Amino acid sequence: MAGRGGGRGRRMMTFSVEAVGITRGDSLPPSIQQPTPLFPVMEQKPLPLTAGEEEEYLLALKQEFRGAMKSLPCFIQPTAAHRDVERYSDKYHSSEQTEALTDWTPDWKRLPKELRVKKPPRGGVSAAVSRSDKLQSGQKKKKVKEKEEVLLKLETLQKKEEGQSSEDEEEEGEEKKKKQEEEEAEGEEEYDEEEFEEETDYVMSYFDNGEEFGGDSDDNMDEAIY
Amino acid sequence: MTAQEVRLCGLLLREHFGEVVEKVGTHLLKGGAQNLRTIIHETGISLDLVKKSLCVLVQHGACVFRSGRKGAGSPTEYQTCCDRILRILRYPRYIYTAKTLYGDTGELIIEELLQRGHMTMSGTIKTVADRLTQNMEEGRSMDYSEVSSAFFRLVETHFLQRCPPLAGAEPKDSATPAAPAPPGTPAAPVSTAPPTPESFPDCYKVPHVTLVGRGKRQLASEDGEDQRNAKKAKMDSQTHGDEGICWQVNFERFHLHFRDQAIISAVANKLDQTSSEIVRTMLRMSEVTTSPTATCTKPLSANEIFRSLPTSYNIPRPILDQYLTLLIDDPMEFVGKAGESGGGMYVVNMHRALANLARATLESVVQERFGSRSARIFRLLLRKRHLEQKQVEDFAMIPAKEAKDMLYTLLSQNLVQLQEIPKTPDYAPSRTFYLYTVNQLPTARMLLQNCYKTVANLVERRLFESKESKRLLEKSQRIEAILASLQASGAEPEQLTEVEEMITAPEKQQLEALRLHINKLDSAENQVDETIFLLESYINSTASTSLLNDIDGVRLEGQTHIDLDNASRAGH
Numbered sequence: 001m002a003g004r005g006g007g008r009g010r011r012m013m014t015f016s017v018e019a020v021g022i023t024r025g026d027s028l029p030p031s032i033q034q035p036t037p038l039f040p041v042m043e044q045k046p047l048p049l050t051a052g053e054e055e056e057y058l059l060a061l062k063q064e065f066r067g068a069m070k071s072l073p074c075f076i077q078p079t080a081a082h083r084d085v086e087r088y089s090d091k092y093h094s095s096e097q098t099e100a101l102t103d104w105t106p107d108w109k110r111l112p113k114e115l116r117v118k119k120p121p122r123g124g125v126s127a128a129v130s131r132s133d134k135l136q137s138g139q140k141k142k143k144v145k146e147k148e149e150v151l152l153k154l155e156t157l158q159k160k161e162e163g164q165s166s167e168d169e170e171e172e173g174e175e176k177k178k179k180q181e182e183e184e185a186e187g188e189e190e191y192d193e194e195e196f197e198e199e200t201d202y203v204m205s206y207f208d209n210g211e212e213f214g215g216d217s218d219d220n221m222d223e224a225i226y
Numbered sequence: 227m228t229a230q231e232v233r234l235c236g237l238l239l240r241e242h243f244g245e246v247v248e249k250v251g252t253h254l255l256k257g258g259a260q261n262l263r264t265i266i267h268e269t270g271i272s273l274d275l276v277k278k279s280l281c282v283l284v285q286h287g288a289c290v291f292r293s294g295r296k297g298a299g300s301p302t303e304y305q306t307c308c309d310r311i312l313r314i315l316r317y318p319r320y321i322y323t324a325k326t327l328y329g330d331t332g333e334l335i336i337e338e339l340l341q342r343g344h345m346t347m348s349g350t351i352k353t354v355a356d357r358l359t360q361n362m363e364e365g366r367s368m369d370y371s372e373v374s375s376a377f378f379r380l381v382e383t384h385f386l387q388r389c390p391p392l393a394g395a396e397p398k399d400s401a402t403p404a405a406p407a408p409p410g411t412p413a414a415p416v417s418t419a420p421p422t423p424e425s426f427p428d429c430y431k432v433p434h435v436t437l438v439g440r441g442k443r444q445l446a447s448e449d450g451e452d453q454r455n456a457k458k459a460k461m462d463s464q465t466h467g468d469e470g471i472c473w474q475v476n477f478e479r480f481h482l483h484f485r486d487q488a489i490i491s492a493v494a495n496k497l498d499q500t501s502s503e504i505v506r507t508m509l510r511m512s513e514v515t516t517s518p519t520a521t522c523t524k525p526l527s528a529n530e531i532f533r534s535l536p537t538s539y540n541i542p543r544p545i546l547d548q549y550l551t552l553l554i555d556d557p558m559e560f561v562g563k564a565g566e567s568g569g570g571m572y573v574v575n576m577h578r579a580l581a582n583l584a585r586a587t588l589e590s591v592v593q594e595r596f597g598s599r600s601a602r603i604f605r606l607l608l609r610k611r612h613l614e615q616k617q618v619e620d621f622a623m624i625p626a627k628e629a630k631d632m633l634y635t636l637l638s639q640n641l642v643q644l645q646e647i648p649k650t651p652d653y654a655p656s657r658t659f660y661l662y663t664v665n666q667l668p669t670a671r672m673l674l675q676n677c678y679k680t681v682a683n684l685v686e687r688r689l690f691e692s693k694e695s696k697r698l699l700e701k702s703q704r705i706e707a708i709l710a711s712l713q714a715s716g717a718e719p720e721q722l723t724e725v726e727e728m729i730t731a732p733e734k735q736q737l738e739a740l741r742l743h744i745n746k747l748d749s750a751e752n753q754v755d756e757t758i759f760l761l762e763s764y765i766n767s768t769a770s771t772s773l774l775n776d777i778d779g780v781r782l783e784g785q786t787h788i789d790l791d792n793a794s795r796a797g798h
Binding site: 043044046047049050051054055057058059061062063065066068069072074075076077078106107109110111112114115116 | 241242243244245246247262275277278279280281282284285286291301302317318319321322337340341342343389392470472594595596597745746748749750751752753
């Protein structure tokens, strides 16, 4: 401790000073007091990129590949964030995306059983909708009928769940319940959409509020895709 | 899995598969093997999305699953490896190579398989035929047989391979009795590592597929997508006798091809075109006889080489001998002499060539970053191994002060290491030798990590630039769509100019600058990937040879990775 304290006035280093080549009187570079700058100055500029036919073709291939991947069903979009104010066009927009997701069916034999995403049965939903169409269109009555339909649908879903997933029961005790809840929620949402779809006279894809106009057109392939 | 690799993998997943798959993928990379519930719980993503992401990852070979380690009945575990995801950087190169070797048909086959992960043969052929038909003139279409023959050729040269059947999978029945034996239950793999596709005997066997027809041209209408899906549903209902047999791209074969190309172009740069042709002939002759991890090709006699040379070059026999002598004497040691019979037996030294190419890369990195005098010091240390401070100054012929500065800069960047050799057991500084040294393998690893970091930075910058100008990009896309639809419906030129003027001149300039930046960044990614390939090949070749040396010099052919894992476990 005493020896180390005495070195405060002089330079003391752990390695032999002469061997490394620092002689007395040499000025050492100033000690660094802060982290190095984010973009340090470069003494030597880097070489330019090689530019040729091959490189341009590779560049085009890369950008096309990226663009193509965005349109494949493999590209999974997160569930769209809810906007602050519910807009009239929302109910016409959201179902467009989900179709692409469920379009792709991988080879289920190559995947473990638990990854199977069961499509919510469309039969139960359409039956409920047709039933509601036959009844009168009083608002209150409709609401009561809606609740009945939903309950019926839940029952059918539950029965189907129990029938299909008896094999997976050992593995998915709690997961099944989660799944059921999810599917019920999904079923409800889809049910609402289907109902509205049936009610309006307009074709669903006709409506657009100009936000996505022209965004889907991939006809002009000259345009580089980012 | 280093932090840089994980970061780069995350960005690649985000660009190609979306943010959900990115989250799931990076979580798996950081956390090792996990089961479904853990993933859902820790990422907070909904069950359905996690399931879909895992399906996508497994489909593309990025993720493997196996039954849990806690015995039968435990949930399946999923594991991701970043190697496969990092290959995404190299996709353009694979597609371009397929184009140069097998034309447009080959290019599209490889592109389809890369986009989908793995597909059946019939599915691929149909999709590719449709795409080719789209680009042909009206009234012409591509026949399925042409695409099939291109597919066969790709399988013959091992560029495509079958996906390995799942461990313990039951034999799949083929629809047609004429089909050869389906990939039946393989012998239960002994190791816990997933089996390579090569360990199955049917890896390159093409199934008998009944596929007759021509590509279909899609009607260009707004409902084109829906029609295509409807048509697809109809077409898929026919079975072609190869259900369950999926094909994937064989990356290792492409890597061998790239390696050969690198060696040939290095010879062409160092010597001349004729020597590179000779080396190309030698490599072509040993394509099938050499295993992928061999240190050098099988010995070829000069007579054989002379007979196999392309006739257009017209090299007389004594000139060939002179060229071979030149190649042997070259310090890069591409070609070595293995004997005197048959006019001289020659081999191409793969591993040494890779090591020298990696060394040249390291030297050029030092030269471009620190100047040619630092590069001289670096090369000196590579050649002489260990040198003292004084010796470095003398051998490099650089004044002491500057040599010191350069050495310390290199040392601070970790390109040069300090080795202490004590004279006395107490490591007293005045009685210890301090030697500077360069270790090629660790330095190459460090530079490889730098490359990954570079590519990740490039991708992030590109995403940032696109995000900044997102509004402008969307506007320009919309205007082009309007223009295209106007032109299709036959509008007057005034209308077209009116629409074009919706983008103001400064905005056009901004768009141009943006396009230039993004192209530059993309191109830079491609070129850094070339360096990554070189360094990775060198590191993999050195790693396998050092392990081989450990196991009493026994040479293992074929799939070395798994057997080496087993052997090292057995030996240690």
